[in-house]
Amino acid sequence: MSEKPARTFPLLPMLGHTKGKRSPVTCALKCDNACSGDVCNTSSNSYFRDIASAAMSRRAALGLGAAGALAVVFGGNLATAGQAEAAAADAGLSAAATAGFKDSKLSFTPIKPVDYTVDAFTVPDGFTWRPVIRWGDPLFNDSPDFDLENQSAAAQARQFGYNNDYTDILPVPGSKDRRALLFTNHEYTNENIMFPATLPAAEARAIGRAGHGLSVVELERKNKNKPWNYVKGAPLNRRYLTDTVYELTGPAAGTDLVKTIDDPSGRKIKGTLGNCSGGTTPWGTILSGEENFNGYFVSAGTSESDKRYGLTAKPTARQWELDEPRFDTRNAGYSNESNRFGWIVEVDPFDPTSTPKKHSAMGRFKHEGANVIVAESGHVVAYMGDDERFDYLYKFVSKDTYRSGTAAADRRHNMTLLSEGNLYVAKFAGNSPLAEITGAGVLPSDGAFDGSGEWLPLVVDGASAVPGMTVAEVLVYTRLAADKVGPTKMDRCEDVQPSLHSGKVYVACTNNSDRGKPGKEGATEVNPRTQNRDGHIVEITENGGQASTKFNWTLLLVAGDPAKNASAYFSGFPADKVSPISCPDNVAFDSVGNLWISTDGAPSTIGYNDGLFKVTLEGPERGKVEQFLAVPRDAETCGPVIHDEERTVFVSVQHPGEEGSFAEPHSFFPDYVPAGAAPKVGQVRAPRPSVVQVYRQG
Secondary structure: OOOOEHHHOOOOOOOOOOOOOOOHHHHHHHHOOOOOOOOOOOOOOOOHHHOOOOOOOHHHHOOOOHHHHHHHHOOOOOOOHHHHHHHHHHOOOOHHHHOOOOOOOOOOOOOOOOEOOOOOOEOOOOEEEEEEEEOOOEOOOOOOOOOOOOOOHHHHOOEOOOOEEEEEEEEOOOOOOOEEEEEEEEOOOOHHHHOOOOOEHHHHHHHHHHHOEEEEEEEEOOOOOOOOEEOOOOOOOEEEOOOOEEEEEOOOOOOOOOOOOOOOOOOEEEOOOOEEEEEEOOOOOEEEEEOOHHHHOEOOOOOHHHHHHOOEOOOOOOOHHHOOHHHEOOOOOOOOHHHHOOOEEEEOOOOOOOOOEEEHHHOOOOEOOOEEEEOOOOEEEEEEEEOOEEEOEEEEEEEEEOOOOOOHHHHHHHOOHHHOEEEEEEEEEEOOOHHHHOOOOOOOOOOOOEEEEEEEEEEEOOEEOOOOOOHHHHHHOHHHHHHHHOOOOEEOEEEEEEOOOOOOEEEEEOOEOOOOOOOOOOOEOOEOOOOEOOOEEEEEEEOOOOOOOEEEEEEEEEOEOOOOOOOOEOOOOOHHHOOOEOOEEEEEEOOOOOEEEEEOOHHHHOOEOOEEEEEOOOOOOOOOEEEEEEOOOOOEEEEEEEEHHHOEEEEEEEOOOOOOOOOOOOOOOOOOOOOOOOOOOOOOOOOOOEEEEEEEOO
16 A cells, blocks of 8 residues: 655644644644643742842843953952953953953844745845755765755755754864854754655655754855855765764763663664754854654653653654654653653764764753853853743753863863753742733833842752652653752743853743643743743843852843834833844854844744844843844744854754645745746755855945
């Protein structure tokens, strides 16, 4: 009996969808219908009315100069600017940290919001754009050219993968800015728009598996004023696939919780799945977060851990369990297979023969990513968000300290730092009376939503801080462990990024439309709106050092379109002078300390295409939001890289045209081949996720 074509999987019907919102097909493929499901977080923690506040006020924190800001970051013990500069160097902060927030060379006139039906990549006047690399572009000398109508799993394994998310571009030492390495991960696949109807379902599933994973690609350019081109067949090019072996490190490695029939050692894991955002370490490796891994597994769905991680007995959307028994954890010998996903992955892009690692010491949950800063003590600190409604914010502090030397031995040492350390989860307290955040969550007139907080221990000095759970259990079932200690339920912590200028930490809370619904927690000081469709940004200042267990916080912005939403807030900056923004996702910084935010979900909230936005963090324009670009119809903006000194920005454009079908595309990004015209070499008239560079014309 012949198999059904991929386009008509019984679990992926081409259902209609509400204007501007994702269809059931997209929701199934992206996150296993997380918004319509109910991950079982039944803990009663995080109600601020029971917490005493001891925070410094937001108004006292504002107006600090660079040295003053560093004094806050490093515990207030710095007497001189020279001491502040020395502390900044010790903490791994950028040299610009002591020079204040200056004007960026990347000046632009903000674009107007772009309607969600427009299939165009929109940039400011004076700028242009071009793709660096697209889905299906050949990476190796033996890679076939991309052929939309004749795809195969073997070809995809040698080509650039699908749905590029976290992205970074690392200079190759000694190349005089003419060579670089591009890293990106491939979060998931959109089978409904990838394949023609004639493709058998089994082959579609195999291509989808090959489209997942990670890519490292060499780039080259003539000089720093010219755009980058990728190099086919370059020696450092690499694809990480679902059969690539990863080493599990840390306390959970080798325990019975992660052993399977294929890996009785509990240390060798095949593949990485659902990779969303990430981070780049001071020693030049890349971190990638395994996020919506639950959607790839069939499970009994009855245990406490299954429910807490969203694992169910229903067939998965992609049905990989038909091809590989490990994706059905009910099969004999595979009960622990899903425990081997949900980690932070570390790869060395400069060594194509290296074994990538999964770090159990950093906990297992739906990792959006991990971003690292070196504390004043020399310990490495990583911030991580769990991207689920009402889940938590985490911090990891390494046991050993960072070595700043350039010897190979120093780098090898630094590559062990994430294998052992302390793991914490955040609990916030607020200064504002709860009466001020009832209903729609209108902010107080002075914008003084601020407070204090503490990092609650989960694992400290190699011992469990959670009663009744071993260290391995805390790390494998981190959500369950966190529930027991009473952290704050957040509105989907996505990217969490420390500034190398100030040491302050910025938490992108994308949204939470369930907040305040019957049986769900209502508005709190740090999550100040019920039915929070637009999201917000929390700014954290560590109190006593980057590795401290105490912090202060304030709200940088509460997102939305000010013309339609009175509760939108921008640190007191006039709301009628900002670009509308919704659903903050990934964040990055430019060389002078401005925050850049990419969005995911704006079409379904404010009716505009997603985009990239610059936010001023200091001075009289603090909170000013300016839109730099907009991605095409149905696409998400991912992985921003800001090279403002070269007047260049990179973004990953994920799932363009995802609400369409192969027969009726919604987008033709990035090739935009006119109907009836002959495509150029490598072009196709179909949507292709791509990494894009935006740069000054002329």
